Amino acid sequence: MNSISRTNSTSTVSRPRWLTWVGILGVVCMGFTVWLGLWVTPPDQVQGNLARLLYIHPPIATVALYWAGGVALAGSLLYLWPRTRSFFWDRLAAASVEVGAVFSALTCITGSIWGRPAWGVWWAWDARLTSTALLLLLELGYLALRRVPADPAIRARRCAVAALLIALDVPIVHFSVDWWQTLHQTGTVLDPGFHLHVHGSMAWTFLLGFIAFSLIFVWLLGVRYRIEVLQDQVGDQEMEISLAERWNEGTELVGVGSSGTHVPEGGAP
Amino acid sequence: MSYVDAGYSIALSVLFLYAVALVLRRRRWERAMRFAQAAVVIEAAEVAEVAENVGRVERAGYKEHAGHAELIAHAEVTEVIAHAEVVEVIAHTEVVEVIAHAEHVEHAEHAEHAEEQTAPGARS
Numbered sequence: 001m002n003s004i005s006r007t008n009s010t011s012t013v014s015r016p017r018w019l020t021w022v023g024i025l026g027v028v029c030m031g032f033t034v035w036l037g038l039w040v041t042p043p044d045q046v047q048g049n050l051a052r053l054l055y056i057h058p059p060i061a062t063v064a065l066y067w068a069g070g071v072a073l074a075g076s077l078l079y080l081w082p083r084t085r086s087f088f089w090d091r092l093a094a095a096s097v098e099v100g101a102v103f104s105a106l107t108c109i110t111g112s113i114w115g116r117p118a119w120g121v122w123w124a125w126d127a128r129l130t131s132t133a134l135l136l137l138l139e140l141g142y143l144a145l146r147r148v149p150a151d152p153a154i155r156a157r158r159c160a161v162a163a164l165l166i167a168l169d170v171p172i173v174h175f176s177v178d179w180w181q182t183l184h185q186t187g188t189v190l191d192p193g194f195h196l197h198v199h200g201s202m203a204w205t206f207l208l209g210f211i212a213f214s215l216i217f218v219w220l221l222g223v224r225y226r227i228e229v230l231q232d233q234v235g236d237q238e239m240e241i242s243l244a245e246r247w248n249e250g251t252e253l254v255g256v257g258s259s260g261t262h263v264p265e266g267g268a269p
Numbered sequence: 270m271s272y273v274d275a276g277y278s279i280a281l282s283v284l285f286l287y288a289v290a291l292v293l294r295r296r297r298w299e300r301a302m303r304f305a306q307a308a309v310v311i312e313a314a315e316v317a318e319v320a321e322n323v324g325r326v327e328r329a330g331y332k333e334h335a336g337h338a339e340l341i342a343h344a345e346v347t348e349v350i351a352h353a354e355v356v357e358v359i360a361h362t363e364v365v366e367v368i369a370h371a372e373h374v375e376h377a378e379h380a381e382h383a384e385e386q387t388a389p390g391a392r393s
Contacts, residue, residue: 030281034277034281037277038273038277049271049273050272050273052273052277053272053273053276053277056276056277056280057276060280102283102284102287105283106279106280106283106284109276109279109280109283110276110279110280113272113275113276113279114272114276116272117272216284216288219288220287220288220291223288223291223292223295224291226295227291227294227295227298230295230298230299230301230302231298233302233305234298234301234302234305237302237305237306237308237309238305240309240312241305241308241309241312244309244312244313244315244316245312247316248312248315248316248319
């Protein structure tokens with residue numbers, strides 16, 4: 001039996017209207033980012049047009065690392081903390097990890113596409129790249145763990161612990177370029193002293209890219225969270241149906257027994 | 270196609286496909302939810318129907334029992350009536366027999382009296 005209530009899972013969850021507007025705003029910002037990044041901003045002095053990939057790669061990596069990792073960490077900690085334990089946090093963390101896995105994969109892909117002409121290789125066992133790949137693997141492991149059949153409370157606890165392992169990798173990814181001499185450059189937009197490296201239209205395009213991918217992340221997170229809620233609700237309903245069927249079978253058996261020659265003891269009431 | 274175009278195309282396509290997949294998954298689960306709710310309602314109706322059937326079967330059992338009791342009572346009544354008739358017949362027979370006996374006794378007395386009257390000299 002669950003030690004915590006799942007009543008919030010049985011209530012009907014409607015689609016929030018603000019989420020739709022977030023999605024629309026995200027798509028609009030993304031459109032402007034692509035337009036500015038591909039046609040408006042000037043080529044970089046060193047990298048030329050290749051620098052245009054950096055309008056999407058760092059924002060994607062930021063979402064994968066900080067937003068998705070942060071939500072997964074917060075959700076898991078709040079679930080593990082007895083006072084705030086609720087399946088809301090578990091579902092939020094699960095949704096965040098799945099969306100984060102997509103962004104982590106995109107981080108590796110876009111980074112690899114940028115790395116081939118810039119470094120001459122598709123992949124290098126560099127500290128930043130390896131720790132990012134490890135992040136993706138940990139997220140895939142979390143999703144696999146979530147599919148293991150178990151009591152919802154046990155599954156939530158296991159996943160929360162797994163999310164803590166994911167969160168442990170986040171600072172390693174972040175500081176990898178400072179801790180080790182790596183192929184990957186240090187901070188693209190800000191250096192460790194928070195000094196801005198990018199200016200003018202390139203800076204605005206960067207900023208818009210961060211906003212666009214962040215809004216898209218929020219929208220995807222909302223949709224994914226709703227799927228988690230619906231999965232739990234359908235599971236609960238199926239459980240109710242199974243129990244009713246069992247009850248029916250048992251009652252029909254009793255009914256068959258009493259419909260034969262059985263006469264209740266004591267005569268008619 | 271340049272690396273830049275490839276990077277933008279892949280990133281935007283993957284995000285677009287993932288978003289479409291999520292929306293389709295959400296719709297599928299919403300549909301499953303509606304079916305599950307409908308199934309719960311149907312199941313509840315079936316449970317109620319089964320319960321009603323069980324009640325009906327139990328009531329039928331009681332009625333059957335009552336029918337048996339009625340038959341038994343009827344048979345007993347019939348038996349009692351038959352017994353009463355037998356008793357009546359016996360009583361009637363006994364009455365007839367008593368009457369016949371009485372008549373027999375009367376006839377005998379009458380015959381004796383007539384015999385005495387027809388032979389007075391013999392007496393004197």
